[in-house]
Amino acid sequence: MARLTLTDDDAKVRKWFADEVQKLGCSLSVDQMGNMFARQSGSMKSSAPMIAMGSHLDTQPRGGRYDGILGVMAALEVLRTMKENNFKTSYDVGIVNWTNEEGARFPKSMCSSGVWAGAIPIQMAWDLRDIHDSTVTLRSELERHGYLGEIACSNDATTGFPLGAHFELHIEQGPILQETGRSIGIVQGAQGYRWLTITVQGKDAHTGTTPLSARHDAMLAASKMIVASNAIAKQHDALASTGIIRVPSNASTNTLPSDVTFTLDIRHPRDSTVQAVQEECLKAFATISSEDGKGVSFNWTMDTDSPAVKFDQGCVESIKAAADHLVGPEKSMYMTSGAGHDTVYTSKHCPSAMIFVPCRDGVSHHPTEYCTPEDW
Amino acid sequence: MARLTLTDDDAKVRKWFADEVQKLGCSLSVDQMGNMFARQSGSMKSSAPMIAMGSHLDTQPRGGRYDGILGVMAALEVLRTMKENNFKTSYDVGIVNWTNEEGARFPKSMCSSGVWAGAIPIQMAWDLRDIHDSTVTLRSELERHGYLGEIACSNDATTGFPLGAHFELHIEQGPILQETGRSIGIVQGAQGYRWLTITVQGKDAHTGTTPLSARHDAMLAASKMIVASNAIAKQHDALASTGIIRVPSNASTNTLPSDVTFTLDIRHPRDSTVQAVQEECLKAFATISSEDGKGVSFNWTMDTDSPAVKFDQGCVESIKAAADHLVGPEKSMYMTSGAGHDTVYTSKHCPSAMIFVPCRDGVSHHPTEYCTPEDW
Known part of the structure; x- marks a missing residue:
């Protein structure tokens, strides 16, 4: 139809x-x-x-x-x-x-x-x-x-x-x-829901010449963030979902992307739980940002906030x-x-x-x- | 220049x-x-x-x-x-x-x-x-x-x-x-290097109405695979990198993508280590495929194989x-x-x-x- x-x-x-x-x-x-x-x-x-x-x-x-x-x-x-x-x-x-x-x-x-x-x-x-x-x-x-x-x-x-x-x-x-x-x-x-957009800022680098320890690997960090958001939502019996992920259009197999952007959709029947999941996610993202290589930074915007x-x-x-x-x-x-x-x-x-x-x-x-x- | x-x-x-x-x-x-x-x-x-x-x-x-x-x-x-x-x-x-x-x-x-x-x-x-x-x-x-x-x-x-x-x-x-x-x-x-393309097949679903347990979440699985490939490469003192990740063009914040495609670039001065990293990654990907919700499937192609x-x-x-x-x-x-x-x-x-x-x-x-x- x-x-x-x-x-x-x-x-x-x-x-x-x-x-x-x-x-x-x-x-x-x-x-x-x-x-x-x-x-x-x-x-x-x-x-x-x-x-x-x-x-x-x-x-x-x-x-x-x-x-x-x-x-x-x-x-x-x-x-x-x-x-x-x-x-x-x-x-x-x-x-x-x-x-x-x-x-x-x-x-x-x-x-x-x-x-x-x-x-x-x-x-x-x-x-x-x-x-x-x-x-x-x-x-x-x-x-x-x-x-x-x-x-x-x-x-x-x-x-x-x-x-x-x-x-x-x-x-x-x-x-x-x-x-x-x-x-x-x-x-x-x-359910209450919030839509966030997270941009992880790393640094583009040659995949063959840049040791893991020297990387600002936005792709790795974004992946860890998506995994973490799912685990946090699970703990709260809430939902966390990533529908869109984007790397710059000049991305190639042998270049780490300079930045990665993804969406995060958090839902729960209680607004306080949506809020808690969001807070725990952002805290986890901050930890993840400094976990690998030379680290990355990230920023986020809230695009939609629809209370329960x-x-x-x-x-x-x-x-x-x-x-x-x-x-x-x-x-x-x-x-x-x-x-x-x-x-x-x-x-x-x-x-x-x-x-x-x-x-x-x-x-x-x-x-x-x-x-x-x-x-x- | x-x-x-x-x-x-x-x-x-x-x-x-x-x-x-x-x-x-x-x-x-x-x-x-x-x-x-x-x-x-x-x-x-x-x-x-x-x-x-x-x-x-x-x-x-x-x-x-x-x-x-x-x-x-x-x-x-x-x-x-x-x-x-x-x-x-x-x-x-x-x-x-x-x-x-x-x-x-x-x-x-x-x-x-x-x-x-x-x-x-x-x-x-x-x-x-x-x-x-x-x-x-x-x-x-x-x-x-x-x-x-x-x-x-x-x-x-x-x-x-x-x-x-x-x-x-x-x-x-x-x-x-x-x-x-x-x-x-x-x-x-x-270094020897191999370029793989991995496609994770899940199922598109509404992010608000689909419980985690009912999902075929290709985005979550792909993220876990990227994280796993980095960890495996690290153990072997090798390199693993994802430069490109793609979701279907009709992706939206409130729809889980039906499938996710990403590249994997594996490098090491020894061909046998490149091979070992590849094997461990594919094994880990198979485990990840059935870890969450109703699972996903994946397939892969080797696009380049450049021996050391x-x-x-x-x-x-x-x-x-x-x-x-x-x-x-x-x-x-x-x-x-x-x-x-x-x-x-x-x-x-x-x-x-x-x-x-x-x-x-x-x-x-x-x-x-x-x-x-x-x-x-």
Whole structure:
């Protein structure tokens, strides 16, 4: 599945979504970030904000058919089932399709729930440029497809589209449910994470003429740092990962690189543990810097600091009760989301929680992503 | 200094070199690889091959003023000093300027001494393409500048230009002489070395949703392998170095890379030690592959296998005697060359050896490369 946000394909699925919810009798509102709110009136004719089931229809460039999509499809199925059974909720319920959750085309993930939550300035979001064509902005694409709505992208009760609650069903994107034989994950919150970039400064040198004792070996030091960060994370039951490593472009087999840059992604459900892992890593890096040859130096920047999020206890317990009823307590488990989701932003302004379903081998962001019909 | 082989700048210095040696009364021969042989007749009028002092006038794109150049300049200074003092050797002596030693423009280092020694086929050398402009070959540049000589590029006594011996003065390109306070290195041979490329196959996975225990973490395994190869080399008093490391271009901070590729350069003056280090590394890599999470796999290729070279004992001892006379035994030392040089090829066909002089901080292939006048 390749449906980058606000492409012609995305416009097509938005049109389809609009038709489907209107067939069900929903009213449809679009805000200034193109977020689509389908609202099914309850029997009470109350002005209370609707209870939303939300996720996103956009995908990664080489994504799967479940990430995001399943949450919207499941919500649609809920409304269809209600209609088929002539069931009406007391208060309004509905569906949200959040724009540009992936951040794959316009590089800001959970972009429009972020604007809605007041965490991302709308101008900044509008100004995001297509990573492959800088003449195209997110706003110009909203305009081209007619999705620059009139409602403010906000949870403000008068100008925006406030929500009474937000539930998001999503594939786990990890292997835990499958490996433990559970079918529902009751998501209590999202891990805190920090993204660091570390640059190790050594000195380029001929690999044949420079004794080990005379080296400022940035490659060796960076390797030791990656190994150390993994060991430290393990001790804390946290995660530490290096996704990118770079040597200068003139690197060669017989020249020690002058410097090595790598990323470090640290995660744990508790912010204090993320902090502890970071501190221990930096301390270990300092030790490693003087361990071999003539030593190296290093510097680091923190590129992202995303504190842990706790979801609403009431929402979490309502999911727990439903899971117990549906699959029994032995087939569900409490979890913490390892990745970011729109619900992380909605949780700042309305009671929110998430439901995880298994995905095969934990694979996501890939065409082989799969969730069985039984599980969804 | 930027004087890539067979550029207009190289043609200029070749013209200058030809003028200088002809002023000294040398005859000049050019072979089919553009190697320049300046020959000063001895008093004996013998047909014995000349004793050569050789090195190269080409440089790296961002090189220094000593690597190669010093060997040719020193040889010229020897002939000038002989002339100024009306000194004539018994047999012929002379200078060689070897073409494309660096391999920086046409990617084959020690290219033309290699052809001369019969180790590199001339057609392959002629067909080498300019790394920045594939329409240009080494042969087309030899022709353009008039350096496609008529003599065979060979040590054959009738068709080529055989040498009676080959001495090469060169900066050390390492820190040993400076650190031990010596001014002359008597080079007994060149290290053996092997270049391996290792590819670690893991599995891309989300850094936030994939527990350490579920990972196929190629980055962690590659880092451990680099650390292990250094430790193993250290035990053998050998060298192990990683100059290049690569992750797929779609790598990101929050995705474990599917695979990691790195180079491994192993060196030691004894081939058996190079072999032992390689074997221990591959054994360690196999252990590392199953150490973490769900493991990784790896494969490797050997890209270069350059056995150790021993220089001629007579040449080595004549350098030792001269060094003792000039600076005293406490200021010279026996050494093994860590890098490749034209003399490695000449040594296969005529008695050869090298003289190292210190270079500041071991820096070479860099504009700050420096050797004091006292040392050269």
